[in-house]
Amino acid sequence: MIWRWFFALSAVPLLFATGTAPAKNVATRVDATDAVRPAQVLVMLRLPPLHLRGGATYSGSYGDAASQAARRRIANGIARKYGMRVAESWPMPLLGVDCLALDLPPGLSVDGAIALLSRDKAVLWAQPVQTYEGRGAPATSDPLYLAQPSASAWRLSTLHSYATGRGVRVAVIDSKIELTHPDLAGQFSVDADFVGGRVPLAERHGTGVAGVIAAKADNGIGVAGVAPAARLMALRACWESTSGTRPTLCSTLSLAKAIEYAIDHDAQIINLSLSGPPDPLLDKLIDVALTRGISVVAAYDGAALKGGFPASKPGVIAVTDESLPAWPATVYGAPGRDIPTTEPGGKWYIVNGSSYAAAHVAGLIALARERRSGARMRIALKPNGRIIDACATLVSTSPSCDCECAIRRAQQARGKS
Incomplete structure (x- = not known):
């Protein structure tokens, strides 16, 4: 979509x-292309409470290596659960969320993926990547x-x-x-x-x-x-x-x-x-x-x-x-x-x-x-x-x-x- x-x-x-x-x-992947790429959705996960984070200022990453690894495991686990792949992860402390861009597998529509992910208790909300x-x-x-x-x-x-x-x-x-x-x-x-x-x-x-x-x-x-x-x-x-x-x-x-x-x-x-x-x-x-x-x-x-x-x-x-x-x-x-x-x-x-x-x-x-x-x-x-x-x-x-x-x-x- x-x-x-x-x-x-x-x-x-x-x-x-x-x-x-x-x-x-400060980005980690190429968005500026007209080439065909897998359909994507954005998924918001709740960031850990402030006192559990290594740092609360804006950056492309935060916390120590262990907390970053834990966040990656959570993201990859959600993606695997639905046959998706984590294309990018970006923390947004101002909103208290971790934003994931997930590549969808062939045959799964954006609307279908959002419906699946929205029922997952670990997900705050899912939405299309809009242009x-x-x-x-x-x-x-x-x-x-x-x-x-x-x-x-x-x-x-x-x-x-x-x-x-x-x-x-x-x-x-x-x-x-x-x-x-x-x-x-x-x-x-x-x-x-x-x-x-x-x-x-x-x-x-x-x-x-x-x-x-x-x-x-x-x-x-x-x-x-x-x-x-x-x-x-x-x-x-x-x-x-x-x-x-x-x-x-x-x-x-x-x-x-x-x-x-x-x-x-x-x-x-x-x-x-x-x-x-x-x-x-x-x-x-x-x-x-x-x-x-x-x-x-x-x-x-x-x-x-x-x-x-x-x-x-x-x-x-x-x-x-x-x-x-x-x-x-x-x-x-x-x-x-x-x-x-x-x-x-x-x-x-x-x-x-x-x-x-x-x-x-x-x-x-x-x-x-x-x-x-x-x-x-x-x-x-x-x-x-x-x-x-x-x-x-x-x-x-x-x-x-x-x-x-x-x-x-x-x-x-x-x-x-």
Whole structure:
């Protein structure tokens, strides 16, 4: 039972060419492949109580050799009992579970395996390994700044005179980002891979999303990100398919690993420019993030039931391309059409889709968090619609005091405090 999470990505290249932490591969198997492999299910086992564990911090393994061996025996015993094989085991202490990916034997369906495993007293729950795609598509002082819709619609240069997202930690859970791109180099605090396998080349979707959020400003090239002083966490949980349309895919397990990593490493914002079916494991992890005050931003999929998951989840900030004719009252509209952004190879290109609308909002929240640390996030809207008013999200505007006026007053008030 394979589902897809859709990244809204379209892109047409622009004819421009031009220190981060070392890459960390924290996965143990290759998910990024279109090759045929055995059907799988995910199985959650309860972790031993905290006082029985060798360590409670996040990692790919925990405890001493004896406890790890005991966990392997339990996992292998469950797999053998049903004729399955343990493909991967990953502890998730934030949820108090050990997550197993089990390969199914020929002839056993995913639904049949879940029914079998769900009756086992050792199993908390079993679920499909679901697949997700990005919600984006290539479209037919910074040279491209004036081409950015946010430059005029959001008055980006005015916003940057007030806030740049300095020091705010934004987890970009996506495909492989080109960390050495001239508009992105130095913007990252973390580079971690939850897909595994060979070290991949940089991929378009993740690189483009990162550029919208935090491309350098005033460096004389390319574009300016919404939050150019934010610190990005490049968390690869997705990969480019080898199909002709090059969709960007993710799995339940790779996303779960990345989300838990982001939570455990103090991300303040998690950007999920993707959409797919509801998923119990991801749902529980997002609940943990929201409980800890992390802003979770997701792309809305107009073709999916309720806009797709995680955009449909209460508490998640769901965002769509504001140029669409209509969308639900629970969804915010942001720039998502004809967006210039970063492309692998030190280039730039034009993209469309709610993936990039979501990235705009992740950047805007970074600006707000810089100025209102710990405050409840409030997104202001323009009159008669659900389109975001970026300036009013940061400062109090009025008919008699526009964005420039409100920013100036806020700066003066800050100087007096």
